[in-house]
Amino acid sequence: MTTTHDTGPDPRPALVAEDLVVEYPAGHGRTVHAVSGVGLEVAAGETLGILGESGCGKSSVGRSLIQLPPPGSGTVRLGTTTLTGLAPEELRRARARIQLITQDPVSALNPRRKVKDLVWEGPSIWGNGGDTRDRDTRIDTALRDVGLDPGTVRDRRPHELSGGQCQRVCVARALLLEPEVLICDEPVSSLDVSVQAQ
Template identity: 45%
Template sequence: MSEKLLEVRDVRKSFSVPHAKNRLCALDGVTLDLDRGETLGLVGESGCGKSTLARTLMMLERPDSGTVRFDGVDPFTLKGSALLQFRSRVQMVFQDPYASLNARMSAADLIAEPWRSHKGAVKNRKDRDLRVRGLLDLVGLSASAADKYPQQFSGGQRQRIGIARALALNPDVVICDEPVSALDLSVQAQVLNLLNDLQQQLKISYIFISHDLSVVRHVADRVAVMYLGRIIENGPTEAVFARSDHPYTAALMSAAPTLDGAARKQRILLEGEVPSPIDPPSGCRFRTRCWKATEVCATTTPAPSVDPQHPEHSALCHHPLLLEGSGLEPVPA
């Protein structure tokens, strides 16, 4: 089997907006890969397209153009039992552990809910109960939790139930949409450690969506930075954090808190508002807020600049911050 579990190529998605002249461009040529057993961190400001990308990968949205291949197969061509099988392989953990669980259902019923759609996943009631208790144990909850209702759990425990539900169908990919943002810091660490342990044990892959750069640095193997529907920087986590090449990524990193005040990078303050995705800037999407912007940024969409020593690290920028003396070279169009 290929190491590439998920391959996204030049995916575009737009939406019609009432009384607007143009369509809202949510995804504009998104390209990324996800390897088996890997965690891909997806970061960016609100409205950049992270959730639309997640919904597209879950097949809740159909792209206008581009291709999505999962294990070599285009899921948008599947029908019937093949489509149902695909849906079992990609699951999601939601942001709000309070809103994502039905208060009228017990923990056991919530975890077993996916099996109602996927007939044959469990043999009988006894098998169902055994598997529910096994999943509860897997996420660090006792068997006695099976008969309790969401309002009887803390936020962290609710999220553990959400994780157990996502694992019920033995998925290959779990999309985590801000899974710890609604939790206290101490509980965040527990849930993140749980996700890491589950990945090591079950060999699953994560797409981890977050605004919190410190969380992404802790959990992700690679990072993709989004801005106005485009992935503008992509590479191994430590490479992106150590030497951000896109000005937008550098601004995000400069705002991240650090334990060592003396080592804090100079804060980069961006001027202006994020442009509307209904009428995005020409050329480089970030040029209206970028201090390095020149005329070429307004007229030409930038090609990725890559580091020959680390070809997996690229930035979609005409003027990468570390181009001079770093070995970075623009890729010919």
Template identity: 55%
Template structure:
């Protein structure tokens, strides 16, 4: 890489296992609700997560489970209905105005559709520079240009060739590189990636995933990776949180989760994932299960108790009357289920 992105904050020691258990991002009892003409959408309900410094947490689940709503709430886009989001000791939910604007340098987002997330009327250089202009940078235009060039080079784009062109002149993969440069130019400490490769061809997905891994190591990022693709998650995440209808039903280290899922919904996701056929799905053998219904309940009126109970083959009356809480079943492995699969 010819250019580098300088950082104002003190980066953690790269050799430091001492940071391994230190929380970088803490989501505490976050609830996100939207008012509509039909009623209140319960997008996220009392979710708590802890992301260690320098790690990647994946949020997985079906469409409509609240993954993107939770990711946006982390950046206060919009502010959650209840709960808190902390980066280090800074609670973003207590900030507003200029204080929130400054704090947002610490946490940035890469959106799902790389083309529609970029302003088609602006040049690439202007798109990447916009955040710096909003935040204000010492050194003026010369410093902004230097940092924009460094960001573009870091994601594999030639600033002289790409800087004066517009998003419509680039492929989807190249647009996602531009979007990543736009996020990295602000030197964030936390990067939230919302389905960053789902709109890309399979051949391009691997390039972007490799780039994200490279950026994570180079700039010592803590990442939240939102995806419905379990094969992608298996390759990039250190830890996985499984969401269903606005709640988290299981959290575990990636290998432990895929090897021995404890929640029936997690088992259902893994055993039905077509991209995992012949590998992880086969290892489940007779343990694989099927849902009793393919219909996802409405977030306008979620089921009482366990929200998965209307589709769960193990549901009992207890599941209808009492919401299960996330509890430890092994070191680093939590599940919210009255009848976890580990009982078998």
């Protein structure tokens, strides 16, 4: 694991995980132990990178932090809120503060919805969308921030976009909620090298 410290004003932990265990049923009574005893602490303004070979449990750690699915054991705390064990409605509300960008952008997007609606999904659910003009401005700004032309993509559906464009839509959607913690599972893997650098 590599950690980059930001000497910003708020050193409190934004996210703490202790002794995470993630297991998956493998059929015939067998169990795959994907993650065993993982712990981490990330301060506000800090970046934590988890490195490892394919299949070592990096995605399982990321998904367990957001409780999709919850870990088999261990605890996850977002600020002062313990996510593990929350009632479904409380967990749903807490998830607005922590966003996950998955490594498979196409399956993360509803194929029936237009890009503008996908990007605006968070604010529309949580009622912090403002008026229609504010909505359009914020959607267009979010799309431009990830290198997409709003005039070209905002009325398209995911099947009309490339994999890289879908990935950028997922990034824009996650950032628009201004989460306290952003979990990125290979968020630029579908983008070409020049766009990755940008």
